Amino acid sequence: MAVRDDVVNAIAAFSLFADLSGPQLEEVAHLFDESFFGQGERILRQGVSGSGFYIILEGTAGIRVDNVDRSTLKAGDYFGEISCLLGEVPVADIVAQTPLRCLVLPAAQLEGFLTAHPRIMYRLLQGEARKLKNTTKWLS
């Protein structure tokens, strides 16, 4: 579904898009589709193929591994990028904890999207570094 026209303003505040100008934000917003999930609905399923790259616009989602809730994602957070980047099935369920509005890009388009927008790729890399740091902390 093409995005609603308020999306450009919403994503302007997200760290992933912090380096973009107005027309660049507009162009990026229209590359994504918009999706909506009811409370309790699964967005990604552990072990089921065909994932995508999701950015949360409104609401919260839980990361659930082997039916155990791990952590919560909120507006501006994203998920699905690991399965997209590795071309593998998701290793967790993502479940809407509230009604959830997202932007979504199919996995096959993520590489082209990131290489065409190096500043977004850099911000994504920062996000992944943060996740790795938290995981390392948690393990130690």
Place this chain on the structure above:
Amino acid sequence: MAELGQKPFPPGRYRLIVVGSGPGGLQLSYSLTRLGIDHAVLSDDPAPGGMFRRWPVFQRMLSWTKPFAGVEHHERAYERYDWNSLLADDQVNRAVMPALMDGTSYFPSRPEMQKGLETFAQRTGIRVRFGCRWESTKEIPSPAVGGGQGGGRDFVLATSEGEYRAPVVVFAVGVAHPYRPPIPGLESVPHYGDFRPVETYKDRRVFIVGKQNSGFEIATGLLPWARQLVLASPSPAKLSVITHTLVGVRARYVQPYEDAALAGGVVILDTTIEEVIRDGAGYRVRTRNAAGRELTVPVDDVIAATGFVTPLRDLPALGVATFGQSRLPAQTPYWESATVPGIFFAGTITQGAAGLKKHGIPSNSGAVQGYRYNARVLARHLAETKFGVPAMRERIDAAALVPYLLEQVSHGPELWHQRGYLARVINLDRETGITNEGVLPLQSFLDSGRSDAVAVSLESNGQGNPYPVVYVRKEGSIAEHAMAPDPLLDFSGAEYREELRSLLEPVLSGAASPA
């Protein structure tokens, strides 16, 4: 049809109300009636057909009906090749469309499509209260306590003909209300639906805002008339022959693209439209692209081919969540509002239930060939969950299961048209034996139910031919197996049989044999 002068469904309380008489409303009403479910159908229109009573502007459909397909028109398998007929259980009412078409194109004309829908409604005796305009909605506690089927609440629909009440309402009102993005000056230019007779664009410079099918349809029609055509929107046009889905400009409308590629009179811009300024008898359109380059284009006409929204009236105020540019209602896999139980949707609105959308591939729920199946599945779902009428679940012999499932993925029209959304589900319960659960939303199979079972669907990854996917649920956990695509789209061969047999063996050995 009701007799002349005698309108069916006077104002009052019904157990189920359907609003709309386009293909979605007609299909749902037919399927409900076949299941013996009483319901009222209300429509603002004077006759069946919905948006196909007016559009497409250039009077020809984008969906085909292929006359010669190697199967008889009355067979269920023919539905795969006929995207435009509504679905009938009885052979005599199937495949209404091919008999009505004049043979000049496998895309029916708009009048042929309208005639097809009217013919189906007439032959199958679908009753509609025409000229009855739904105006507003509220929710009240149900007077039929205990007997109420919607959790003790009724929806009250105020209409031009009086007040209707029901615990369950299905809205099949299309997605055809013109939408214009908030671009300064765009509010005063004609929309797709306001397109003038084509000859009035003779030798004019025409700026079309939007690069989807409606924009390219108009551009195609204007090729022999306009002096210059400019099509513009922020992101590049997608083409259906590239996406392998209905997403993108359909091949029929790609000619302006070639004209631009060969530097004819068509210009295609990936740019933000900043402002439309009135300038004498014409306009100046100010644009700025992602690289920051500004361009102002002087033209004689501007047309907003900027899409459509869902005419949900006051449903959002009732709590119905919407999303996306088309303001589609967010829906469960069974097309119930994700936020207001008891409100359902049929027809093209059901594209708001995205399903798994694996690999980014959407369902065909936005088009007649897809949503006609949704309506049939919804009728059964409503019958079971709201009226206590269980569907027939036939037993299948274990030995017949593999050929049956391969027949479904090779020729089952539901799976072909609703790839990745609908699946054929077989229950392999140890107690009850092997039963055919019918065609269900794949998402509901994956996210609910615990018994051992198998589901088959046909899926695409946007690159090559569709391929069967088998989901085996054993002891509550689901394993997914994608089979190889076949260049001739036939999955009945020995390799497929052997592969499916080995996938099913572990679950079949546990299922009870039929008595």
